Amino acid sequence: MRQGSGPVLAGTSITFTLTVSNSAASGWDADGLLVDTFDPAVAVSTLNADASPGDVCQTAGAVVTCTLSNVLTGTTRIVTLTVTTTATYSGTLTNSATVTPTDAIDPDGSDNAAGPIIVTIVTQAPCAAPDDVALDGPPTTTVGLAATFTATVTPPTTTLPVTYTWEATDRPDVVHTGGGLSDTVDFTWNVAGTKTVTVTAVNGCGIVSATHVITVEAPLDTDGDGVIDVVEDGAPHGGDGNEDGTPDRLQADVASLPNAEDGRYVTLESPPGTNMTGVQAVGNPSPGDAPPLNFPYGFFSFTINNVGVGDTAVLTLTLPDAVPDTTEYWKYGPTVADPTDHWYQIPVGDNDGDDLITISLTDGGDGDDDLAANGVIVDQGGPGMPGQPVGGVSVPLSRGVAAEWLGLVMLAVLGTLTAALVRRKT
Structure with missing residues (x-):
């Protein structure tokens, strides 16, 4: 009997088990001679035999000869043969035995x-096609959040590599080769609805596919501030960015969201009794003429x-880091004068070098982009760090309203020249 079935890769080992029985009906104990032959002999690279204790086996080329001693009536003897074919042989290998x-x-x-047992030898590993592919994924997700899907091919003996082609409603196809x-x-949808995900797995000899249906739900914004719940839940302190003991997603006057520069969270808090809407992290609204400051957290619109x-x-703004007590708040928008x-610049109130600053915005005044005293303040701005070098000097930026940058630079340069002349005189 051969262990295993199907084609065998050339150069690998094949095991055969020979069982010799002395039937009780014979009525006598006997010695025996077992001869096992592999054909063709050129296919055999190595041949080894393992016999029961007391029995002796010898190999010569593709032939095994075993002397079996005193096989008692009603008993059996086991001989195990291990043959390795040559790495280049392709064809059939026949095994026959006599006792x-x-x-x-x-x-x-x-x-x-016994025999013949015929084994097919191939120089290239046989291809095992996949029988099935299982596709796992969540039943629901939310607009803007990634949903992860996993495909698993069976059986484990499937020949590799496998190529996976992923198709999803409203999403570009994804192809992974050499798998x-x-x-x-991962797929992320921007529109709610029922979506279908299909995966197709292919190797050199077979193809299988599976489909998964997922419901994409509209994002939940419990407090209506414009930041969806799952985003606010990602804020520090378990979604309580201002550490007041209440999740930010449940407070219309508190909004926590990743900033537009490095993605770390910033928390905005308006006065009790008010509520915020349309809160967003945005980029520099006018980089071409922006003040020469560093805006490490970008800007916020609300x-x-x-x-x-x-x-x-x-x-109140709670920032990711402690900021210098010279931090300023800058806006790009209209003022009463212009x-x-x-x-x-909007003056900063609480600014003592920790991670919290405050600014004051007046309804209908500077800081309110609609410039109307209507109980609604529209703002877009962000904290900047002053003292950035311009032309080798540090430009003071403590202006209450917009100024001409050229004038500031010229003043700074003139100040530098004056200081140089004074030093020269002394």
């Missing part, structure tokens, strides 16, 4: 031979509602 009693006459020799028995992909008409609202969009 002959050496000290008695066998009245029935019809069962003294193993499993593959993973609206504060339910402000007393003409009143001032104090906005209704065209331009850069101007």
Whole structure:
């Protein structure tokens, strides 16, 4: 009997088990001679035999000869053969065996031979096609959030590599080549609805596919501030960016979201009784003429509602880092004095070198982009770090309204020249 079935790769080992029995019906113990032959001999690279204790086997080329001693009536002997084919042989390998009693006459020799067993030898590993592919993924997801899908091919003996082609509703196809028995992909949808994901797994000899249906739900924004719940839940302190003991997603006057520069969270808090809407992290609104500061957290756009008409609202920003006490807040938009969009500075209140600053915005005044005393403050701005070098000097940036950058630079340069002349005189 051969262990295993199917084609065998050339150069690998094949195991055969020979069982020799002395039937009780024979009525006598006997010695025997077992001869096992592999054909063709040129296919055999190595041949080894392992016999029962007391029996002796010898190999010569493709032939094994075993002397079996005193096989008792009703017992068996086991001989295990291990043959390795040459690495370049391709074709069939035939194995046959005979056993002959050496000290008695066998009245029935019809069962003294076994085989032939024929094995196909191939120089290239046979290809095993996949039987199935299982596709796992979540039943639901939310607009803007990645959903992960995993495909697993069976059986484990499937020939590698496997190519996986992923197709999803409203998403570009994804193809992964050179894969193993499993593959993973993420899809993110921008529109709610029912979506279908299909994966097709292919190797050199077979193809299987599977489909998964997922429901993409509209993002939940419990407090209506414009930042969806799952984003606010990612804020520090377990989604409580201002550490007041209440999740930010449940407070209309608190919004936590990743900043537009490095993705770390910033928390905005308007006064009690007000609520914020349309909160977004945005990029530099006018980089071409921006003040020469560093804006490490980008800018924020938001609206504060339910402000007393003409009143001032104090906005608190909790930042990812402690910031210098020289940090300033800059806006790009209209002012009462100049209704065209331009850069101007809003004074900072609480600014003592920690991670928290405050600014005051007046309904209908500077800082309110709609310039109307209507109980609604519209703002877009961000904290900047002053003192950035311009032309080898440090430019002071403590202006209350927009100024001409050229004038500032010229003043700074003139100040440098004056200082140089004074030093020269002394």
